[in-house]
Amino acid sequence: MTQTLVLQSDFGISDGAVSAMHGVAHSVEPGLSIFDLTHDIPPFNIWEGSYRLWQTMTYWKEGTVFVSVIDPGVGSTRRSIGVKTGSGHFVITPDNGTLTHIQRTEGILEVREIDEKVNRLPKSGESYTFHGRDIYAYTGARLAAGVISFETVGPLIEPETLVQLQVKEPTIGYEAVEGIIDILDIRFGNLWTNIPRDFFKKLEIGYGDTLKVTISHNGREVYHNSMTFGRSFADTHKGEPLVYVNSLDNLGVAINQGSFAKAYDIRTGSNWEIHFNK
Structure with missing residues (x-):
């Protein structure tokens, strides 16, 4: 069953980056419902990206797929992951702390490292600077459209190994x-x-x-x-x-x-x- 895809990034809307992500998702499934959470996260501000996911996620129906791309380490050895949350949602994102608030509040049930040999936009293999389009939007759209199952996103990894930002509890x-x-x-x-x-x-x-x-x-x-x-x-x-x-x-x-x-x-x-x- 086709689910909803929600996009978040620090790209802004003054150029074509967000439109390209929409285009990739639309090409996967023209009937897919695609929405924007925000694209005004301050550049490289992983903390704010983590918070905005938590702020909005539970107001969306279970099964909704979120793509969150605040990725100052794009092209490095940082992992690309997909997670299933305790609230029944999915997130496709870099493993850089973007899930800190979700892991603390909703919990993370399962984590998979994206297999980029399979879940990558065709003919994009030489690009290392726009994973938001080539990996995250593409994988998120395929998951939301039912083209792939969560199990085929990639191999399992332990939730405890995810990168976490420092948080001081009240x-x-x-x-x-x-x-x-x-x-x-x-x-x-x-x-x-x-x-x-x-x-x-x-x-x-x-x-x-x-x-x-x-x-x-x-x-x-x-x-x-x-x-x-x-x-x-x-x-x-x-x-x-x-x-x-x-x-x-x-x-x-x-x-x-x-x-x-x-x-x-x-x-x-x-x-x-x-x-x-x-």
């Missing part, structure tokens, strides 16, 4: 919680943390409470202020900061009608830590 203590800035709500500049809403419930922090918020980068404090825990942006005046619960049920930090990330030059990853104190 923690809860006496009247305080701590985590990292996982990602930015790009268009609006809000900070999305990896701290679940339930941590505030355990500390009996309610809407309207005032919190002390500290942000550190590589152990150096870059922001410290008090702000309100609000149900929505309407709970503060324009230009004021607030803590809120984002669409993934984690804690976020924002400036009402402003960009927190730009105002304080905040970025993402395990070396960007955030603390909330009652």
Whole structure:
């Protein structure tokens, strides 16, 4: 049965790269449903690619095939892989950390290293710089269209051998919680943390409470202020900061009608830590 193919990359849409990936997939099966997750991942930013997969994957039906290509090591000895996730989805991607968030949250049931002698766009064997088109889009489309089964993607490898990015897990203590800035709500500049809403419930922090918020980068404090825990942006005046619960049920930090990330030059990853104190 034909499934859906969802594409993600850091290619942008200012040239023909994404169109070429669509063309390859369409040539495999003209009736295949092909969608774009995003192609605006910052160049080479594997962390953000990993997060965006996790952010969206479980909203798609089981069996959906994702192709994720953020691949600064293209043409090197890094592996090309296909995985089946605990949520019943498939991902075709380089083995470079792109699956970090999925492996932590949904789990990975099975991993196969792509057999590039079989699963490679015909007549592309001399190209080593566009595996997104020649290997990933081609293999992903063949899998989604039912031309190949997951078992014929390539030989099995152990999930434990996959490359993982460093992640600092959120923690809860006496009247305080701590985590990292996982990602930015790009268009609006809000900070999305990896701290679940339930941590505030355990500390009996309610809407309207005032919190002390500290942000550190590589152990150096870059922001410290008090702000309100609000149900929505309407709970503060324009230009004021607030803590809120984002669409993934984690804690976020924002400036009402402003960009927190730009105002304080905040970025993402395990070396960007955030603390909330009652």
